[in-house]
Amino acid sequence: xxxxxxxxxxxxxxxxxxxxxxxxxxxxxxxxxxxxxxxxxxxxxxxxxxxxxxxxxxxxxxxxxxxxxxxxxxxxxxxxxxxxxxxxxxxxxxxxxxxxxxxxxxxxxxxxxxxxxxxxxxxxxxxxxxxxxxxxxxxxxxxxxxxxxxxxxxxxxxxxxxxxxxxxxxxxxxxxxxxxxxxxxxxxxxxxxxxxxxxxxxxxxxxxxxxxxxxxxxxxxxxxxxxxxxxxxxxxxxxxxxxxxxxxxxxxxxxxxxxxxxxxxxxxxxxxxxxxxxxxxxxxxxxxxxxxxxxxxxxxxxxxxxxxxxxxxxxxxxxxxxxxxxxxxxxxxxxxxxxxxxxxxxxxxxxxxxxxxxxxxxxxxxxxxxxxxxxxxxxxxxxxxxxxxxxxxxxxxxxxxxxxxxxxxxxxxxxxxxxxxxxxxxxxxxxxxxx
Numbered sequence: 001x002x003x004x005x006x007x008x009x010x011x012x013x014x015x016x017x018x019x020x021x022x023x024x025x026x027x028x029x030x031x032x033x034x035x036x037x038x039x040x041x042x043x044x045x046x047x048x049x050x051x052x053x054x055x056x057x058x059x060x061x062x063x064x065x066x067x068x069x070x071x072x073x074x075x076x077x078x079x080x081x082x083x084x085x086x087x088x089x090x091x092x093x094x095x096x097x098x099x100x101x102x103x104x105x106x107x108x109x110x111x112x113x114x115x116x117x118x119x120x121x122x123x124x125x126x127x128x129x130x131x132x133x134x135x136x137x138x139x140x141x142x143x144x145x146x147x148x149x150x151x152x153x154x155x156x157x158x159x160x161x162x163x164x165x166x167x168x169x170x171x172x173x174x175x176x177x178x179x180x181x182x183x184x185x186x187x188x189x190x191x192x193x194x195x196x197x198x199x200x201x202x203x204x205x206x207x208x209x210x211x212x213x214x215x216x217x218x219x220x221x222x223x224x225x226x227x228x229x230x231x232x233x234x235x236x237x238x239x240x241x242x243x244x245x246x247x248x249x250x251x252x253x254x255x256x257x258x259x260x261x262x263x264x265x266x267x268x269x270x271x272x273x274x275x276x277x278x279x280x281x282x283x284x285x286x287x288x289x290x291x292x293x294x295x296x297x298x299x300x301x302x303x304x305x306x307x308x309x310x311x312x313x314x315x316x317x318x319x320x321x322x323x324x325x326x327x328x329x330x331x332x333x334x335x336x337x338x339x340x341x342x343x344x345x346x347x348x349x350x351x352x353x354x355x356x357x358x359x360x361x362x363x364x365x366x367x368x369x370x371x372x373x374x375x376x377x378x379x380x381x382x383x384x385x386x387x388x389x390x391x392x393x394x395x396x397x398x399x400x401x402x403x404x405x406x407x408x409x410x411x412x413x414x415x416x417x418x419x420x421x422x423x424x425x426x427x428x429x430x431x432x433x434x435x
Contacts, residue, residue, distance in 0.1 A: 030074060033060075040065045050074030050098070055081050063089035063113075072096045075122065080104040087113040087137075098122040099146070105129045111137035111161065123147040123170065130154050135161035135185075146170035147194065154178055159209060160185030169193045171218070176200040183209025183233060191215035191387075195242075199223045207233030207257070215239045215387065223247040231257035231281075238382060238417070238428075243267040250274055255281040255306070262417050262428055266290045267318075270297060278302025284428060286415075287315030296324045303329035308339030350375050351422045354401070356431035361408045365431065367392060367418050368403040375422050381406060382417040382428075392418070408433045 027044035034056030042065055051072055053063065059082045066089035075098040078087070085107050093114065099122030102108070108129045114137045123146040126135070132153050138161040147170035150156070157179045165187055171194035174180070180201050186209035195218040198207065204225045210233040219242045222231070228249045234257045244264050246255065252273050258281040266289045270279065276297045283306050292310065294303065303325070310316060311332055320332060328334055354368040369379060379393040392404045408416075413435040420427045 036060055036062070039063060042066055042069075044069055046071045046073070048073040050077065052077045052079070053081070054079050055083075059083040063087055066090055067092060069093055070095075072098075075099045075101070077101045078103075078105060081108070082106050084108055085131075086110050090114055091116060093117055095119045096121065099125070101125045101127075102129060103127045106131065108132055111135055114138055115140060117141055119143045119145075121145040123149060125149040125151075126153060127151040128153070132156055134158045137161055139164055141165060143167045144169065147173065149173040150175070150177070152176045156180050158185055159183050162186045165189060171195040171197070173197045174199075174201065177204075178202050180204055181227075182206055185209065188213040191217065193217045195219040195221070197221045198225065200225070201228075202226050204228050206230040210234055211236055213237055215241070217241050219243040219245065221245045221247075222249065224249070225252075226250045228252050231255055234258055235260065237261050238419075239263040239265075241265050243269060245269040246271075246273060246276075248272045249276075253277055255279050258282060259284060260419075260428060261285055262430060263415070264288055267293065269293045270295075270300075272296045273300075274298055276300050279306035282306035283309060285310060285315075286430060288317065290318035292316045292318075292320045292322070294322045294325060294329065297326075297329075298324075299326050301326040301328035303335045304338035304340075307335055311336060312339065351377065351420060351427065353418060353420050353427050353429040355429060356418065360432040360434045362434050363407065363409055365406050365408055366403055367406055368401055369393075369420050370401045371397055371399050373399050378421045379404065380419045380421070382419050383414070389416075 027046060028048040030049035031047060032052040033039045033042060034054055039060060045068055047069065053060065061083050069090065070092050071094060076096045079101060084105055086109065091113050094116050095118065100120050103125065109131045117138065118140050120141065120143065124144050127149065133155045134157065142164050144165060144167065148168050151173065156177050163185055166189055168189045172192050175197055181203045182205060188210045190212060191214060196216050199221055205227050206229065213234065214236050215238065220240045223245060229251050237258060238260055243266050247269065253275050254277060261282065262284050264285055268288050271293065277299050280302060286309065288310060322329065322331055328338060350372050352370050354370065357366045369377065374396060376396045377393065378391060380391050381389045383389055392406060411433060413433050415430055415432055417428050417430050
């Protein structure tokens with residue numbers, strides 16, 4: 001048999017009459033392993049192309065012969081296998097340059113043999129693995145270059161194993177898991193480069209594990225999670241760069257957890273949440289760049305505190321559609337009739353932020369906070385995308401008013417946020433820089 005040069009795909013398919021050995025010098029292209037004989041003959045340490053593992057005429061039963069493979073220059077696809085229960089054999093794999101897809105592996109119960117994997121250059125997709133109960137084995141994974149997508153894994157009960165991730169370059173998708181009750185074991189990155197979808201998880205009760213997430217690079221969707229009762233795991237969220245959608249969560253009573261949200265760049269869409277009674281947590285949002293949609297929430301009457309500021313300031317740039325909610329939240333007029341500007345004042349038993357002066361500013365800006373008793377604080381300056389620009393003050397301060405000065409010279413025009421963090425939580429004030 002003649003082996004093709006390294007720049008051609010090396011494909012190991014239906015079993016041949018004798019054993020087939022893949023030599024190291026033949027590992028530059030793509031490889032497909034679709035029979036147990038060819039899995040057993042695989043001998044690459046570094047593979048330049050994509051490795052595809054899938055059932056052929058007969059089911060694969062073991063990947064043990066892949067032990068020794070350390071790096072894949074393309075993607076890794078393990079898909080549509082009926083008998084593989086583990087990924088034993090991939091114990092030495094540390095890096096995949098492109099994406100990793102684990103999909104349609106009906107008997108796969110564990111990922112523990114991926115314990116050495118630290119970096120995925122593209123997306124990680126774990127989908128339609130009916131017997132997979134947890135993600136333990138991905139504990140060393142720190143970087144996902146594009147998106148992290150977990151979908152339709154019917155037995156998944158935990159996100160244990162994703163506690164080391166510190167960067168997701170694209171989106172985060174956790175969708176359609178019947179038994180997933182929480183995000184325990186997941187360490188959210190500070191920001192995602194694209195959207196976050198938490199949808200169709202019937203047993204999910206809370207979003208604990210997402211704390212630390214401050215910026216969603218595009219759309220945040222929380223929908224069709226029938227048992228969800230709390231958004232407290234989103235308590236550090238400051239910016240949604242496109243649309244915020246909260247829809248069809250049957251048990252969600254309020255939006256508590258979104259108190260630090262200051263910027264929704266395009267749309268807010270709150271609809272068909274049958275138990276949603278108030279939206280006070282949105283009181284920090286000053287404006288919506290496009291549409292405000294609040295519809296078909298049958299017991300929602302508490303809208304004045306959460307939406308009054310936006311509506312009073314003319315903060316909706318596109319369509320306002322408020323209807324089919326309870327009395328008090330059926331129209332703009334109903335909301336404004338109940339709204340008073342005192343609803344907006346940040347409240348803390350120990351700390352408060354004063355308005356920036358001057359505001360708008362184009363030079364030095366005085367930023368001040370008041371403490372009712374000695375307290376440890378951190379005062380950060382954050383831009384409209386939720387990125388921390390600098391720390392203005394940190395440490396233990398005495399009771400009274402403390403002022404720091406920041407120069408707006410040399411920064412872009414726009415909205416900036418000062419964020420004061422104490423043991424009671426984080427509190428924000430916005431100000432504008434003009435040019």
